Amino acid sequence: MNQPLRIGLIMQGGRGWIGGVEYIKNIILALSSLPDEERSTFEICLLYYGESFEQDIQNQLKPYLKGTYNLETELDSFTFFNRLKWKVKRVVFKQSDPRTSNFLKKNKFHFVYPFLVPDAEKAPYQGCPWIYDFQHKYFPHLFTQSDIDERDRGFAKIANSSSRVVLSSKTAAADFKKFFLNSECKTEVLQFRTSLPLSWYELNSVNLQSKYHLPDKFFIISNQFWQHKNHLIVLEALKILKASSIYPVIVFTGHPYDYRKRDYIDTILQTIHTCGLVNQVYLLGLIPRIDQIQLMRRSLAVIQPSLFEGWSTVVEDARCLGKKMILSDFPVHLEQDPPGSAFFDKHSPQQLADLIGEWWEKLKPGSNYEEETLAQARNREEVKTFGYRFLEIARIKAF
Template sequence: MRTPYPTNQPKRILLVMQGSESWIGGVNFIKNIIFALSSLPADLKSLCEIHVLLSKELGQEHYKDIVSLVNKVHFREDSLNHPVFEQKFLRKIFHRISEFNLSLDAFVRSNNFDFVFPMLAPPNRATRYRSAVWIPDFQHKHLPQYFTKNEIDFRDTLFARYAKLAFQILLISQDGFKDFANLYPDSVSKCTTLPFRISPRHEWYLGNPDEVYRRYNLPEKFLLICNQFWQHKNHLLVFKALALQKELGNIIPVVCTGHLGDYRKPDYSDEILSTIAQLGIAEQVYLLGLTPREDQIALVRRSAGLIQPSLFEGWNTSVEEARIMGKHILLSDLAVHREQSPPDALFFKPDSVKDLSEKMQSFYKDLLPGPDLTRESKARESGAELARQFGIDFLSLATGFTVSKPDASKCFANEKEGVLVTR
């Protein structure tokens, strides 16, 4: 018999911030959960309190837009007596720490949280609160050449521990679930597959993005890549395709946002710069580094289209950004990109300079600089609905109750069945 949902007691949810400036995708993942929950109808929002735990080392510019959307921001340095959340530290002491983070456990219990996500070390005993771990992807199984042996061993050990001990395991794609099922078939019942969506923010669609592209001294028409410069993001293929088109007399400007560096290959930024110079495309490639979020969104709007050339992804943020902005996107032909299935996508072989070059030329030729307000409006509406459903699905994960949404105007709780319904 299912337990009735205690409608008079909001569930206290603790979200543990992920990522850093070198992995902004982790930051955005947690923020997207917060945005999605904040987009829910008022009656559903009243069912939970949202708290976030983050480090003071994370620049305020990366979390200022969520402060007003959560009940409280907690800082690790003030709340925990052990820096176990730092992944570099965790790697160093992995075999010396217990299977459960006692410091976090004490913080959770003292603050009466009902759900914690994501746990970095799953509990090895029963707790009164719910929790879930997060496995972003299994890239180390598909592209081991980009990892050290220690990193591969660390991930294998950590994920095996998740499979054995975690209460719930969150995966963000069916592609990732297939990997998990192949590796840990006895633990698939613990898994929830929940592709994240981006909530269209009202302020993103205000004003004219021309001011931003002019401030960066960009050309009138350009294609945009929004990825940090990790090797598997495959920027080099794009640059070689640009050079091939230049030989044919076609100059295609490409703007790149994202942190210029790969911790797994410290000299990779030098390789990027030298490749651009050697190919003779420096005048058409614009490396902007890590831009403010509002600038990056404005550039998405102003671009003619996006390129997402990765060799591997768990679930790509720029694909979701293209979706909510109504942008055309040129995508590497990966199973997860097919799964994301953005409108107006053109796929290319991720290992073929020739295929990308030819498709980039036709892709670029047929597009105009943005924004296209009509397409944006439609994309914003459909994107908001996807984000609300993402919020509802996450709320189901956090509470353990099925949440359905025939209509977002009202909600009630069917306490006999333990099912939350909005209608």
């Protein structure tokens, strides 16, 4: 009998980057959606650091995992002897991360993701790094110089040391080839899909609307309050519509903190008040994901105005629900191209205002159950395709 492929997935993100958590979670759920015969050929373990793996996420994923490992407690301690030993391994044997390497060998992993194993390193396991996006190349003013340097160093190390790298879109893969012209590193495109529990489709979304004291009609934007998410263009669009006596309501969800510009949320609040939009804008902050999805179901449509994305989780969530979307014309959004979407110039508040005004009058709140049922059926197949694609990447040179 062949040995099952032992996959170690390293948890990404946290409260400061919910998209990273959802990315790994969606890989686990996609793999778990595959037929029993296929699932018997692999096992999934989750590796995490400290509090990056919150209890509610643990409870959701536990049925699908062979094991979980907290690397803060699993890795060898920083004793003087260990530090000396690791230095020898780094210098003499070119081993990049001795502590983690020892752990991976001990637990007999075959494939670790996302994780860079340099080609020069002879290890009994394989890994593949992931580059989420090249936002810092297009919007350097949104980053500190140390952030830019750190990303450049990390991405260059991947380009120079790895035989392949995973990117979430064809757009990002093209960027990799543009920025690393001489790299022999092969790009693997893995376009992720969102998985939602079936029970979430059966909940009464009107109850969630009442919980947050929202009006019956509203659009929803679910993004963390980072500058590249382009919230201000939405407020500009509302200001334009207000001049024509059109008063749409927008609900914003997401963590209200941008570590790169701590006063960004203050700019949002000031704009709301100076433009007289207090009665049209609801800022709910970071709410439970189940609540966020129910509010999406209840909304007229989802708006995603971002200037930049690696592959938008918000778009994939809305796709699962069969919701209409108003999207900025950023290339990754065009690549995702969900059904029922309309695009606007990401720098044109007038184009956005025209779409919001039109849909405010035309659309009805709540789920379109026919569209939602069709979306569920499409999603089941798309999630399986995503799972098979991940396995294809994991099995390359895995044994």
